Amino acid sequence: MINITFPDGAVRQFEAGVSALDIAKSISEGLARKVLAASVNGEVWDATRPIYTDTSLKLLTWDDTDGKSTFWHSSAHLMAEAVESLFPGVKFWVGPAIDKGFYYDMDLGDRKLTEEDLAALEKKMNELAKQNNAYVRKEMPKAEAVKYFEEKGDEYKLDLLQNLQDGSITFYTQGHFTDLCRGPHIPGTGAIKAIKLTSIAGAYWKGDEKNKQLTRIYGVTFPNQKELDEYLAMLEEAKKRDHRKLGKELGIFTMDDDIGQGLPLWMPNGTVIIEELEKLAKETEEEAGYKRVVTPHIAKENLYLTSGHLPYYADSMFPPMELDNTKYYLKAMNCPHHHKIFSAEPKSYKDLPLRLAEYGTCYRYEQSGELFGLMRVRCLHMNDAHIYCTKEQFAQEFRAVNDMYLKYFKIFGIDKYVMRLSLHDPAKLGQKYINEPELWLQTEQMVREVLIETGTPFVEVAGEGAFYGPKIDVQIWSVIGREFTLATNQVDFAQGRRFNLEYTTSDNGTDVPLIIHRAPLGTHERFIGFLLEQYAGKFPVWLSPLQVKILPISDKFMGYAEEVKQALRKAKVRVDIDDRNEKIGKKIREAELSRVPYMLVIGEKEMNDRALSVRRQGKGDAGTVSLEAFVSQIKEEIEERRATQD
RNA sequence: GCCGCUUUAGCUCAGCUGGUAGAGCAACUGAUUUGUAAUCAGUAGGUCGUUGGUUCGAUUCCGACAAGCGGCUCCA
Structure with a gap:
């Protein structure tokens, strides 16, 4: 027992x-x-x-994360069984469970999969699931396993076997399908009741673009149809919040073939948001002792040779223009320009820390397949700044930057984020990373200490650092579940020396400053893309392109409506009148759909009482207030940059 | 950049097997003067992404290119 x-x-x-x-x-x-x-x-x-x-x-x-992922992993095997029965001769690579569902990578030879194939596969999977075949585990000596796959001519599984210890080789069989697999699996296929194969994609073998591209099928399964339906409905909802869709509907930005891929045009509504964000950043940075600078969009090749960017990033920069035997590049980053401002005048320790800030316009030649709405573009506006400081000042400066991040997160209601400390990869020193092994370790430790000391939650990732130093990326999730790097905060021990940046120390010596690169609001493009999804287009009043829409019941009240508009405009409120000859129901509907936070209905009563009937977007009629009360109330809401619509 | 899919009016989408296109909303005009999520009527609007080819004839079939979408790779 x-x-x-x-x-x-x-x-x-x-x-x-x-x-x-x-x-x-x-x-x-x-x-x-x-x-x-x-x-x-x-x-x-x-x-x-x-x-x-x-x-x-x-x-x-199903209620446990591990239960779900086992279920999905078993679903991947079920899919593989269906694929093998429909397309004999297919060779499989790996088929793991992922965040939401599973995929399986496979080599289908010359065969191309279509949407119809997915439907046929789903059908087959449903058949196989109904048979409720058991997943049977079998252990096997490595030699036997190798022999099995050699006979099958399966180079992929043989490759997997190479890295496995003898004695740990397990196989799983369900129905007519057997796969090398460490498991575990669910008891039988019968538990898989609802199946949806979501997409076909190419995926490089072992994730290396030099390798052959395999076919990847993504799918998701559930223990009942209801959950699948809910999941599909959720995807539909998410689509409605997609920043590309909202950006178009709300007149935020547009793209045009004649302008170019990844080059957004900011429309008037989007520009209002940009300017509000810049205003916030400028106020915040001024309070924190930053000085603003402005630098050109292009520079000579030599600048990027000095900075060390060119050898690493030439492929991601727009190709140079050649004039008078000199190559000029569009800037992909602002730092070298700022370094030149630092070195334009001699510095002493009394000048440090020096914090130079700029909403810099950068151009990056991202590969066409990487472009993605506003989240990944070729022209971007960075909330950039560089802090030049002594080693002694570093911790404090770094902490202040951290605090600024947190302050912003609070304003925008960002409560789910992870700071990711990205370190160098010692194997790639001199290739991907500046070859200064000592300095790397030293700086990484400095950053780690500050993070621990301030109690900032973080994870460490090897091999993700910038070429000149470790960095902290802030990962956030938009409400529709998309993860990306919002902001970045990097320590740079390399460029100071490369640019011969120096300051006179208190004992009349010279030293090289440490540099902190930071961009708490990331870029306008990515940040506004994020905000669109975060708020589903319903911006807080201070950010809203149009803050108030006046809706007169009929044109008899236009005079008073105009008066209200002038009063609000005088209070610096962005206001407009719907003066169309339409019924109030229609004006309200369209105002609601345009996400304007406040609607003011004006008719006979309001005109006589010098009042307003207030309607809050998404919340309906909010009662009647006097014009004066409304003006002072909305003014306060805007000035405080109140986050939520109350 | 790679794999797959998509591209018809400003927007959302119809258009069977090839015979040069249609709806709703938006726009414009007129009527209506309206009380908290769509008033009615009329008018106009498309070289069917671009470009080659097959064909008597191509929005429809084939190719190339471009852009977009889902992934992969990449992301200073």
């Missing part, structure tokens, strides 16, 4: 060789039907795998 300890601390005895599924059955049939896998001493196992020793056990169901 063995002792099984349950999550609630209860201990029960079972025969050695009992499986988690047997245990579930001993509790209730209903539970047994729901069990997908089991956590056995913290390791996820097949629910059907026999247990021979005392263990702590947690039964995993």
